[in-house]
Amino acid sequence: MDVDTLTGLLDGTRARGAFLLRTVVEPPFALRIQDEAPLTLVTVIRGTAQVIRESAVELKPGDVAVIRGPEPYTVADAPGTPWQTIIHPGQVCTTVDGVPREQLGVRSWGDRVDGGTEMLTGTYQLRSEVSRRLLGVLPAMVVQPAAATDRTLVGLLVTEMAGTAPGQELVLDRLLDLLLVSVLRAWLASPSAGSRQHAPHDPVVGPALRLLHTAPEEQWTVAALAAKAGVSRSALARRFTDLVGEPPMAYLTGWRLALAADLLREPDATIGAVARRVGYGSAFALSAAFKRERGQSPQEYRRETAAGQEKHFTTYDPSVVLLGQA
Structure with a gap:
């Protein structure tokens, strides 16, 4: 992306x-x-x-x-x-x-x-x-x-x-x-x-963000990102936090779990496959992180999402919706 x-x-x-x-x-x-x-x-x-x-x-x-x-x-x-x-x-x-x-x-x-x-x-x-x-x-x-x-x-x-x-x-x-x-x-x-919107164009933070977004499956560390950006570890951590609002690894965790949540909506995707695509070594590792950050397991999230989508599509009736596409 x-x-x-x-x-x-x-x-x-x-x-x-x-x-x-x-x-x-x-x-x-x-x-x-x-x-x-x-x-x-x-x-x-x-x-x-x-x-x-x-x-x-x-x-x-x-x-x-x-x-x-x-x-x-x-x-x-x-x-x-x-x-x-x-x-x-x-x-x-x-x-x-x-x-x-x-x-x-x-x-x-x-x-x-x-x-x-x-x-x-x-x-x-x-x-x-x-x-x-x-x-x-x-x-x-x-x-x-x-x-x-x-x-x-x-x-x-x-x-x-x-x-x-x-x-x-x-x-x-x-x-x-x-x-x-x-x-x-x-x-x-x-x-x-605000400054957060200019982070992608920053010469230090921009390259780090591109790496996190395009390759979330890589086992990134602040040191590895800093090396790619050509700055020290402390310089990257400080500037990233100032512009983005959170440290690089916290941002990466949120990004990975957001991607995982979208992938879990695909009925044929296994939790193990999703875990590998977003940088977790196993289904167990993804499940632990998902539950820690979101308060529910990937299985619970998937069931809840599927139920919500079914409710949306079964209750929507264009003949009775007055504000929309008649």
């Missing part, structure tokens, strides 16, 4: 049947979003909207917000507007009294087609442990102003969301990914991203 931060962040974060919605509302409006989604993208087409968590951030036409979950938040015309609509897990949309809300048309919901505020929302459901680990570097919300947004992508999303042609879902997924990439790429290049 490429150590580039954006590539890593999106490697398992590609949309696969992402929920996409065009919302048209007339102020005053307030939508309480408590769907527990890990990642949501919102852009305003016309009018304005406030995204409210601990404070309110105004979105104007063309602005794009990337919101990290699963904590709830509100989208409203103003901070004081009472909630009228609740978005629940599974993207079920109801009034505050629990009455299902009706759609306006294909992938559209709202008060009326000519409402004063129009927004597009794309919701990712991430199941990759690697994605979740890397997603943790994001702040609660990243906002890209209209002047920096690729309006062509937004325009294509608007057009495609109204269609029902074969392959429509795949096209929408890729357009949503491109819009997300454009926002995160700009954020990663900005000073607000």
Whole structure:
């Protein structure tokens, strides 16, 4: 896997049947979003909207917000507007009294087609442990102003969301990914991203990170990494900890276990094979590390993950989901 931060962040974060919605509302409006989604993208087409968590951030036409979950938040015309609509897990949309809300048309919901505020929302459901680990570097919300947004992508999303042609879902997924990439790429290049995001480009830490990411199965030590980077052991340990936020071997352990967790989702992968691919000498060694760090054995994790996936796919019914791909 490429150590580039954006590539890593999106490697398992590609949309696969992402929920996409065009919302048209007339102020005053307030939508309480408590769907527990890990990642949501919102852009305003016309009018304005406030995204409210601990404070309110105004979105104007063309602005794009990337919101990290699963904590709830509100989208409203103003901070004081009472909630009228609740978005629940599974993207079920109801009034505050629990009455299902009706759609306006294909992938559209709202008060009326000519409402004063129009927004597009794309919701990712991430199941990759690697994605979740890397997603943790994001702040609660990243906002890209209209002047920096690729309006062509937004325009294509608007057009495609109204269609029902074969392959429509795949096209929408890729357009949503491109819009997300454009926002995160700009954020990663900005000073607000912090020193951790610049670690891959550091002349000392960058080479060490590339080695850990591309060859986690190797029996790395700080001394071996330092030799590859051309610096002393103490210099690498100090700079790595300063930029990444944890020592090299602690980072390697977390990375290996995240990879192992993803590999354990593959039904035919044995624990012994997974252990060898991520740098543990035996199934026992991986099991001990996995349980120490995560509080459950690989077998327990695999059973729990399989049960969760079965529940997700057996309870999802497009005919009753009002916020998403109808």
